[in-house]
Amino acid sequence: MTNKEIANAFKYLADLMELHQENPFKIKSYRNAYLLIRKWPEPLAEKDQGELEKLKGIGKAISSKIVELNETGTLRTIQKYEEMTPEGVREILKVPGIGPKKVRVLWKDLGAESVGELLYACNENRLVELKGFGLKTQEDLKKKLAYYEKSKGSYLYAGIEEEAHRLLNQLRQANPGMRIDLTGAIRRKDSVLPGIEILASGKPALDPFIEKVHIDTDTQPACRGKTLEQGTTVMIYTCESSEFGSKQFLYTATPDFLKQFVQTYKALDFKNLEDEQQVFAKAGLPFIEPELRSDPHFLSLASKNELPVLIETTGIKGVIHAHSTYSDGINSLEEMALKCRELGYEYLLISEHSKSAFYANGLREDRLEQQWEEIDELNEKLAPFRILKSIESDILNDGSLDYEDAVLAKFDLVIASVHSNLRMDKEKATQRLLTAIRNPYTTILGHPTGRLLLSREGYPIDHKAIIDACARHHVIIELNANPYRLDLDWTWIPYALEKGVMISINPDAHSIAGIDHIRYGVYAARKGGLSPEMCFSALSLKELDAFLIRVK
Ligand SMILES: [Zn+2]
Ligand SMILES: [Zn+2]
Known part of the structure; x- marks a missing residue:
């Protein structure tokens, strides 16, 4: 274990114990250990119990815990407190910027047992009346929780919609003459999404909007990265402009929808179509809105010309x-x-x-x-x-x-x-x-x-x-x-x-x-x-x- 990992284990233990209102002196000593070990100049994992005990500021109790951490990767005491704490509450504890005292109030008095429940409680103003909280704390917490949620890999549509459209405009401006559009789940307006998916006719310049994580010109998506604005996952798919329509259709459909489409129209060739409308025209179908391309049910309706007129926000x-x-x-x-x-x-x-x-x-x-x-x-x-x-x-x-x-x-x-x-x-x-x-x-x-x-x-x-x-x-x-x-x-x-x-x-x-x-x-x-x-x-x-x- 690195010093940082050891230090973090002590901090986690201190947090857990504070959450359960344990002996404040013990908690203090674990917090001190965290501060000390974090900045210790040489790796502690290489020392044995005897050597550790002699180090300034690290006593017997701490040194035996360092040995236990090195040998087992965790501490029995940590496991004990973990068992007493619901998983979701442990997760709340991990959200940067909320201390264990506050987490305890949120858990015991508000009944919040997951990050999502807590975020929802913020949105419904449940925290305003809690002891030690207020409107400002609530709003602050909401931001921290939203950020934490986002960093976990799935996004709510509402959380990335605006950023996606901003990014799209920026990319279009930076790449004049190229066709660039949203595709995939965000184009279908799925409620929960893996990130922002974009289709471009060519290789777009991505700087300074996207930090590239992975680039591969032979596979799709050609680029995986994070937006610089909010750190949202972005997937960029590339194609020739002569096949933009075919690819847009391909990437917008869910696998279920696509499977039924391919089965139904297997005799036809949908490659190299510039516009998506051409795909539908070729199949003899009316245009199917991207939102309806999650469920093959609507493909069946389209083939019978029975697509519904969809509700609009103005409706x-x-x-x-x-x-x-x-x-x-x-x-x-x-x-x-x-x-x-x-x-x-x-x-x-x-x-x-x-x-x-x-x-x-x-x-x-x-x-x-x-x-x-x-x-x-x-x-x-x-x-x-x-x-x-x-x-x-x-x-x-x-x-x-x-x-x-x-x-x-x-x-x-x-x-x-x-x-x-x-x-x-x-x-x-x-x-x-x-x-x-x-x-x-x-x-x-x-x-x-x-x-x-x-x-x-x-x-x-x-x-x-x-x-x-x-x-x-x-x-x-x-x-x-x-x-x-x-x-x-x-x-x-x-x-x-x-x-x-x-x-x-x-x-x-x-x-x-x-x-x-x-x-x-x-x-x-x-x-x-x-x-x-x-x-x-x-x-x-x-x-x-x-x-x-x-x-x-
Ligand atoms: Zn309700
Ligand atoms: Zn209601």
């Missing part, structure tokens, strides 16, 4: 599912409403957390009354824009909703979501949702699996049973547009549409900035082939009113 008419300072949002109700109106939406359906969500300042009945009063006042002021009275009602363990029927009946509509006890088995979790779906007051099922992309899988549910029940009870399913959720997963949209279940693209905004998440929901919904007719949040206010009269 969303109202902001459904948002929080204000009444529960855990950052902006006031009025600020939220004004922003929605400014952005051109016709209505805001405000849905605070319900009373069981004590961690999110959920609303008791008296505060509901108070909010309704304010809504009535604002509606007079803001007309024809309208705020609708909703709630994000917790689905309790047994599947029941969080208020008496008499209260539920007063909402314009109810969104029912699971927020607690996420670790149920499939059978139980499905039953819990089915009960909530059967409740006559449920209009929208919120984020059906509770997943957080790149960090929490979400509880296992029987998607088909849930969608079937929604069809039977006329419940709309949310596609939560928060880029960490995108839940319902788009792959289930075709089945939902087949059953006649509408999808609502909801930002779940906790601030005015969060309203913009709607577009990520739209991107995901397009991948599943959602059309404006089947999109609930594409209803105009007039249509929504008519709908609400119908369901009441």
Whole structure:
């Protein structure tokens, strides 16, 4: 082991012990060992216990640990504390810039057991009220966590979208006359991606935007590197301009999509086509949007000329599912409403957390009354824009909703979501949702699996049973547009549409900035082939009113 590795082991041990509130003197001595060994001028691994003990500042206890580290690669004490600490919490501990004292509060008081859960909690302003935290600490932590997540090799679409487009423009400017475009997963707008993929007709000059890691002119991608801006992985594919269309088609499709395409059109030669449109023309197909090239289902639809007209961001008419300072949002109700109106939406359906969500300042009945009063006042002021009275009602363990029927009946509509006890088995979790779906007051099922992309899988549910029940009870399913959720997963949209279940693209905004998440929901919904007719949040206010009269 190098001195640095030995030193880091002591730091890790000190962190773990501090996390578990162990003896401060021991912790201090391990921290000192870290500082000392890190800068020790000669390699300690070459010394035996006797020699180590004589060194200034390294006593008996530390020297025997150095020997143990050298022999076993770890320490028994480290293993002991590791066993007492969930894996995700150990990972949080590794995020640079968060000390063990803070990690302990986040773990014990907030219940955060992974980096993703913590990041999500930041986005929902859960840290503001924690002891020793505040808005500034929360924002700071959010940046550190996002950076850490990104460095792990997979990216959220929302995390690299802007950088990808900036990079594309820079490369185009630096390489005039060359065709350069996004390709692969980022062109398909996949929710989770391996990085930025780019196709160029020729070998583009990459300086000073990309730090090259690997270059090989014979294989694809020809270059693998990192952006200098954010360190995002970049893959550059190169081709002749005479085959740009063929290659763009090839790299944009997923393997499944491509496999079916090749099988169906094996008699045809798609090489050396300059434009992608030529590929489709040759196959006798209408152009298939890149978003639809993840799922071969849409290739079948294209061959029957039955491709859906896809929902667009401009097609969303109202902001459904948002929080204000009444529960855990950052902006006031009025600020939220004004922003929605400014952005051109016709209505805001405000849905605070319900009373069981004590961690999110959920609303008791008296505060509901108070909010309704304010809504009535604002509606007079803001007309024809309208705020609708909703709630994000917790689905309790047994599947029941969080208020008496008499209260539920007063909402314009109810969104029912699971927020607690996420670790149920499939059978139980499905039953819990089915009960909530059967409740006559449920209009929208919120984020059906509770997943957080790149960090929490979400509880296992029987998607088909849930969608079937929604069809039977006329419940709309949310596609939560928060880029960490995108839940319902788009792959289930075709089945939902087949059953006649509408999808609502909801930002779940906790601030005015969060309203913009709607577009990520739209991107995901397009991948599943959602059309404006089947999109609930594409209803105009007039249509929504008519709908609400119908369901009441
Ligand atoms: Zn929720
Ligand atoms: Zn919510």
